[in-house]
Amino acid sequence: MILEVEGLTKNYGKLRALDRVSLRVEAGSVTALLGMNGAGKTTLFQLLTGLFVADAGRISVFGHDMRHRPQAALARLGIVFQQPALDLDLTARQNLNFHARLHGMTRAAMRTAVDAALAQFGLADQATKPTRELSGGTRRKVELARALVTSPDLLLLDEPSSGLDTQARHDLTRDVFQATRERGIAVLWATHIVSDIEDADAVVVLARGQVVACGTPASLLASTGSDTLEQAFLALNRKPA
Amino acid sequence: MRWLRALEAVVLREAIRFLRQTSRLASAVVRPALWLLVFGAGFSNVLGISITPPYQTYVTYDVYMVPGLVGMVLLFQGMQSSLALVFDREAGFLRLLLTAPVPRWFILFAKLLAGTILGVLQAYAFFVVAWLAGVDYPLFGLLTVLPAIVMGGFALASIGLLLTVHVRRMENFAGTMNFVIFPAFFLSTALYPAWKIAESGALWMVWAVRLNPFSAIVEFIRFALYGIFAVPEALVTVGVGLLAFLFAARGYDPQKGVLGRRGRDEG
Structure with a gap:
């Protein structure tokens, strides 16, 4: 259990x-x-x-x-809160990097995991946009990718x-x-x-x-x-x- | 290792946000510069300071003002960084920070450290502006003043952090900032020495100025700028900073603090 x-x-x-x-x-x-x-x-x-x-x-x-x-x-744990919890001033990649660092991931592991998570949710081409510019659905995907980035x-x-x-x-x-x-x-x-x-x-x-x-x-x-x-x-x- | 990476995460985020917020960057330098150039010019002939430690000769008013304005830079940075924390709470981002697999007190410490680093950089940017404006201060003082700026920045950011435990909404916090910044600044030795106030006969104000921890921070910076380590002021600065941080950390502790007990829409 x-x-x-x-x-x-x-x-x-x-x-x-x-x-x-x-x-x-x-x-x-x-x-x-x-x-x-x-x-x-x-x-x-x-x-x-x-x-x-x-x-x-x-x-x-x-x-x-x-x-x-x-x-x-x-x-x-990976967590997606009911209320969106993204830093809208950061890009999708920066949000994921922030979370990976917060969980103590090494730089190399972070790079691999963030790339994989962005690719899995089809976010690779939007990774460098500030999250503020993304739609509600895409932001949710970023949050999901972030929750999974630490495995x-x-x-x-x-x-x-x-x-x-x-x-x-x-x-x-x-x-x-x-x-x-x-x-x-x-x-x-x-x-x-x-x-x-x-x-x-x-x-x-x-x-x-x-x-x-x-x-x-x-x-x-x-x-x-x-x-x-x-x-x-x-x-x-x-x-x- | 995990703690160090978490610290890096928080500091990097603060730095990125600060650099993106160009108006904040500009106001950090323009605000004290305006005080120095406008207020300093207007009063320089009226308010010259006679020989009083740490000055070894008569100094003009703009020279006297510089440490106080550095204190102002740190005070605003401390409050801005706390305001950002309140914003993070309202935007839901604080939850992410508070669910990191490191102790909460460390996350708060990381936030303070990030705010302090930004404060130090702004303080030095202001020193450059003051130098360009022709204010005379010893260049070696830029080195000796560093510990005082770091400790002062940390103490003021800690006070701001403590405020966020009790003032939890943006609109309330913005109002509270005025009740902290203005009394702290005006009832201190930032703009005039305590003995000048005593000479004017406003004894209540002398006491307020002497009991104000911001006065201790300003004097700590003032003496450090001239290579003198002011022990009592340093002790007050560190003591106030540590106490405020301990109370703030306790406030954020889900087991002991008010935020943990309140629950619901907090965090």
Whole structure:
């Protein structure tokens, strides 16, 4: 197990954003974290990435406790945040170089990995443009390429397709599945757009800060008596937690 | 090795951004130059400074002003670099920095170091402008003043960093900068020595000037420019810098600091 979350609870004042959330991600698998707006997905990501600490519970990434050994855990993560996190004054290549350096990559390794990541996402010809001049979809690709440049073992994606048009979303989804399957990288993909994650190996449904269902897409369809994952998702959100 | 590369990443980014922001580059030199040329010229005959350490003779007002204006360069750079951090937070880029696999305090230290290096370069650019404007200062002082500029720049950047823990929005931070920069600058020895103020009878102001850490930084620079290491001022500068940095690092610590406890839209 590469990611284990046990009994995670986070309060904002009187509001309980996460309530005893537990989930697991297996090596090489794509796990979808489905939740409506306000379900607690982003809060969970903030805790998973060590930005903030939980009020209770435990996060273990490759056996490293996020509370006590965050650096060891972070070194093996690739992260795409919901809110774009590019330096718009830097070019795509400079953004990737910055991230590679931040992760301690040597110059030679950085050059090879950045070239490969730019090529994989079809960004080579736009690498020297300031990111400010790139479209929203291309910027997202740059963020994805950046997250993969350090060869992470687990990719955390927080609504990576938000704000993208249908074509860009489709391309991004295809690129993520292709890149991570090729490299054997595990993915935890938070979204409310069911069509993005229909090929996921496992699905965790979060509603009102609680995990209301988890399993394979087939098992969710069976347990909810639904024909599609979208119907199952809506049904699970209707049920009181 | 990872730490060094992370340091390189942060410093390089700051340098690239600084060079691209031409208006910031220009204002870094033009602002103190205007003070020197306009204010200095206007008051040079009124405010000559009689023999007082570190000066061994009567000096004109523009000579007195130079260390204070170097302090101003560092003060603005410190606040600008903190403003950039607040901007990074609003733009979401700070998350990337804070999820780097190195301790947060080190990332903050790297930011401070980058800001300090930029401050030092701007300070020396101003020394050149002052020299071109005919201000007389010892050339060997350009060497002896370096530690004071580095420590002063670090201290002021640390204070700015501490502000970013508590003031988290761009619009609030811009306003707060005015409440820091102007009192710090005007209630200091940057423009007039404390004894001149005492002579005017404004005793409350004398105390404010003496207790202002920016005065210590300016005096540290002033004495260092004449080859004198002012120990008390150096201790205050380093002490204030370290304290501000420690409190800021604690503020950003997700386990202990206010940002970690607040969560939600922070980071």
